[in-house]
Amino acid sequence: MESLDIALAMMAAVGMSGALARMLPAGIPLPLIQIALGFVIAGVFEEGVELDPDVFFLLFLPPLLFLDGWRIPKEGLWREKGGIIQLSFGLVLLTVLGLGFILHWLIPAMPLAVAFAVAAIVSPTDPVAVSAITRKVPVPKRLMSVLEGESLFNDATGLVAFRTAVAAVVTGTFSISHAALSFIWVAAAGLATGVVVTWGLSRARTAVVRRVGEEPGAEVLLSLMVPFAAYFAAEYIGASGILAAVSAGVTMSYVELSGSSSALTRMHRQSTWNVVQFALNGTMFVLLGEQLPGIYTGAVEAIAETGHHNPLWLVVYALVICIVLGVFRFGWVYASVRFEGWRKRRRGIPFPEVGAGMMMVLTLGGVRGAITLAGVLTLPLVLNDGTPFPARDLAILLAATVIITSLVLASALMPPVVKMLRHQSSGIKREQQEYLAVQTAREAAERALQEEVDRLTSEFPDAREQDLLSSVAERLLADIRAVSAVSELGLPDEWLAHEKRVEQRMRLAVIDAARQSIFALARQHKISDELAREMVARLDMEEVRNRH
Known part of the structure; x- marks a missing residue:
C-alpha cells in the first residue's frame, strides 16, 4: 500500500511542478523543481522506491526516444547533418575515452569499465531541458536544429556505448575489436528494425481501417505500442532497441505525412503523447530527487574506499567532470566549425561565419537530462557472480550532479549569451x-x-x-x-x-x-x-x- 502512496505522491509532484514553474522566477528550470519535489517526497516516505533497472529502462527510454525522432524538425536535421554527425559520434567517442580515463585516474576505486560507463551516460544531451531554459529567449533556429539533431543521435550512441561498458563490467571481459563490430551490428540492425516495424504496423493498420473503419482510441493505443514493438523486435535479434525506437520515431513522422489518419485521431494522439512526454520526463526527475539521499549515503561509502573520508570530495569529482565535459565540448565545436568552414570554402560553397557567441550557445546547449538519468539508473545492482556492482551509487550521484550542474549553468548563462546573438536563418525562411x-x-x-x-x-x-x-x-x-x-x-x-x-x-x-x-x-x-x-x-x- 505504501508503494501506491509513493507512486501517487510522485504523480502529484509532477503535476504540481508545472504550476510551480509558472509561479517561480523564469530562470528556474522545470527539472530542478521536480528534483526538489522528489527530495521532499524522500523526507516523507523514508523507505523510498526500489527500482528494477531493466523495468525502468524499458518503461522510460523507448517512448521518449521515439517521440524525439517523431517530432524533431527534419528540414534542419538534413541541412545541419555534417555538424550533427560530428557532435553525435565524434564528440561522444572523445567523451567516453577521454573522460573515462580521467575518471579512473581520479578515482582509482572505480574500475576502468565503470568509468567508461559513467562517461558514456553523461555524453547524451537533452533538448527538452534546453527548450525549457530558453523558452523566454529563443535560440536561433539554426543552432536549435543542431542541438536537437545532436541529442537525437547522441542519445542512441551514448546509450549503446554505455550498455557495452556495463556488459564488460558484468561479464569481466572486453575486446575493442569485438566491441567495434558489435557496435556496427547493433546500430545498423537497430535502425533497420525500427523502420521495418513501423512501416509494417502502418500497412497493417491501413488494411484494417479500410475494412472496419477508424477508431481514434485504438489508433492512439497503436502509436503508444510502436516504440515498444520496435524495441523488443531489435532486442530479440541482438540489435539496439534504443536505435530501433529512434528510427521508429523518424519513420512515424514520414508515415504521418501520408495524411491517412482522421483529424480526430491526430488531435487525440498529439494530446496523449504530450501528456506521456510530460509525465515520463517529470517522473524521472522526481525519482532522481527521491533517490538522492540513499544515493548520497552509498556514494560517501564508495568515496571512503578511495582513502578520502570527506564528502566534499564528491563536489571535487563532480566539478572535474563538468569542467572536462565543457572543455571537450567547446574544443570539439571550435574544431568542427573551423574544419567545416575550410571544407566548404575549398569546394566553393558559402559558409556563414560562426562567432564565439554561437560556439558558446552550442557549448552551453550540452545540457544533460532525462536520457542520462534514465540510463544511469539502469546500472545493475549485482554482477554475474552475485557481488554488488562496483561504485554504483557513486556513478549515479556523479551523473546526477552533472545533470544538476549543467542545468544551473545553462539557465544562468544561456539567456544573456543568446540575447547578444544576431539571429541567423538558413534555407527558406x-x-x-x-x-x-x-x-x-x-x-x-x-x-x-x-x-x-x-x-x-x-x-x-x-x-x-x-x-x-x-x-x-x-x-x-x-x-x-x-x-x-x-x-x-x-x-x-x-x-x-x-x-x-x-x-x-x-x-x-x-x-x-x-x-x-x-x-x-x-x-x-x-x-x-x-x-x-x-x-x-x-x-x-x-x-x-x-x-x-
Missing part, C-alpha cells in the same frame, strides 16, 4: 514557407469547393437548391458567417437543416483539400514537417468543430 503553405492550401480549397459544388449541382437539380448551393459557396469563399438569403425567406426547418448539411459537406471538402496540399508540400520538402504539423493541427481542429 519560415515566413516564406508559411506563405507558400497558405497560398497552396487556399488554391486547393477553392478547387475542392468548386468540384464539390459541381457534384452537388448534379445531385440537386432543383432551381431553389441551386440558389442554396450558390449562397453557401459564396459564404465559404468569403468566409463570412452571415445568414444566407434563403434562410430569411421563412423556409421550413428541414430546409434550413438541409442547408446546414450542404455547408458542412462543402467545408469539410475544403478543409481536407487544404490539409492534403500541406502534406504534399511537406513530402516534397518545400516546407518543414514541423510547420506542416502545426498547420494540419489547426485544420484538424476546424474539421472537428464542423463535424460536431
Whole structure:
C-alpha cells in the first residue's frame, strides 16, 4: 500500500511542478523543481522506491526516444547533418575515452569499465531541458536544429556505448575489436528494425481501417505500442532497441505525412503523447530527487574506499567532470566549425561565419537530462557472480550532479549569451514557407469547393437548391458567417437543416483539400514537417468543430 502512496505522491509532484514553474522566477528550470519535489517526497516516505533497472529502462527510454525522432524538425536535421554527425559520434567517442580515463585516474576505486560507463551516460544531451531554459529567449533556429539533431543521435550512441561498458563490467571481459563490430551490428540492425516495424504496423493498420473503419482510441493505443514493438523486435535479434525506437520515431513522422489518419485521431494522439512526454520526463526527475539521499549515503561509502573520508570530495569529482565535459565540448565545436568552414570554402560553397557567441550557445546547449538519468539508473545492482556492482551509487550521484550542474549553468548563462546573438536563418525562411503553405492550401480549397459544388449541382437539380448551393459557396469563399438569403425567406426547418448539411459537406471538402496540399508540400520538402504539423493541427481542429 505504501508503494501506491509513493507512486501517487510522485504523480502529484509532477503535476504540481508545472504550476510551480509558472509561479517561480523564469530562470528556474522545470527539472530542478521536480528534483526538489522528489527530495521532499524522500523526507516523507523514508523507505523510498526500489527500482528494477531493466523495468525502468524499458518503461522510460523507448517512448521518449521515439517521440524525439517523431517530432524533431527534419528540414534542419538534413541541412545541419555534417555538424550533427560530428557532435553525435565524434564528440561522444572523445567523451567516453577521454573522460573515462580521467575518471579512473581520479578515482582509482572505480574500475576502468565503470568509468567508461559513467562517461558514456553523461555524453547524451537533452533538448527538452534546453527548450525549457530558453523558452523566454529563443535560440536561433539554426543552432536549435543542431542541438536537437545532436541529442537525437547522441542519445542512441551514448546509450549503446554505455550498455557495452556495463556488459564488460558484468561479464569481466572486453575486446575493442569485438566491441567495434558489435557496435556496427547493433546500430545498423537497430535502425533497420525500427523502420521495418513501423512501416509494417502502418500497412497493417491501413488494411484494417479500410475494412472496419477508424477508431481514434485504438489508433492512439497503436502509436503508444510502436516504440515498444520496435524495441523488443531489435532486442530479440541482438540489435539496439534504443536505435530501433529512434528510427521508429523518424519513420512515424514520414508515415504521418501520408495524411491517412482522421483529424480526430491526430488531435487525440498529439494530446496523449504530450501528456506521456510530460509525465515520463517529470517522473524521472522526481525519482532522481527521491533517490538522492540513499544515493548520497552509498556514494560517501564508495568515496571512503578511495582513502578520502570527506564528502566534499564528491563536489571535487563532480566539478572535474563538468569542467572536462565543457572543455571537450567547446574544443570539439571550435574544431568542427573551423574544419567545416575550410571544407566548404575549398569546394566553393558559402559558409556563414560562426562567432564565439554561437560556439558558446552550442557549448552551453550540452545540457544533460532525462536520457542520462534514465540510463544511469539502469546500472545493475549485482554482477554475474552475485557481488554488488562496483561504485554504483557513486556513478549515479556523479551523473546526477552533472545533470544538476549543467542545468544551473545553462539557465544562468544561456539567456544573456543568446540575447547578444544576431539571429541567423538558413534555407527558406519560415515566413516564406508559411506563405507558400497558405497560398497552396487556399488554391486547393477553392478547387475542392468548386468540384464539390459541381457534384452537388448534379445531385440537386432543383432551381431553389441551386440558389442554396450558390449562397453557401459564396459564404465559404468569403468566409463570412452571415445568414444566407434563403434562410430569411421563412423556409421550413428541414430546409434550413438541409442547408446546414450542404455547408458542412462543402467545408469539410475544403478543409481536407487544404490539409492534403500541406502534406504534399511537406513530402516534397518545400516546407518543414514541423510547420506542416502545426498547420494540419489547426485544420484538424476546424474539421472537428464542423463535424460536431
